Amino acid sequence: MLLSRFPHLPMTFSRICLGVLTASITPLAGAQQTTAPYLALNAGIHRIEAEIAADQPTRMQGLMQRKHLPVNHGMLFVFPVADRHCMWMRNTLIPLSVAFLDAEGKILNIENMQPQTEKNHCASAPAHFALEMNSGWFASKGIRAGQRIGGIGKAPPPR
Helix, strand or coil: CHHHHCCCHHHHHHHHHHHHHHHHHCCCCCCCCCCCCEEEEEECCEEEEEEEECCHHHHHHCCCCCCCCCCCEEEEEEEEEEECCEECCCCCCCCEEEEEECCCCEEEEEEEECCCCCCCEECCCCEEEEEEEECCHHHHCCCCCCCECECHHHCCCCC
């Protein structure tokens, strides 16, 4: 009965539903958006959504000023040369763990880093990549030096 008296109601209802759905998948107000591309990585059975920092400006910015890093999300730093790269936490608001990786994705070492500090956290050997995740992420998954991060071969070349 209601539909016969208001034939436009189903269309209006579906437009409202679409609006609610669209609003629910857009970032929350005040959430920091990024334009960095993502790469799907894995540590055994654990999936990682990694933002890519393959150029100097993105590597320099890193995860600075972020107030939150979603679960299983991180940032993959792609370095132009293998070296004993070091990371620090100036202007970084959240605690992070960093895994330094060789060219095949083997974890060389993992360091835990406290926010807003300038202490250097360095690779134990020449690293091609560094993967930053929420603090304790690697330990909570039982991931240690010597294990591999899958999907590294799909990382873009450094710029």
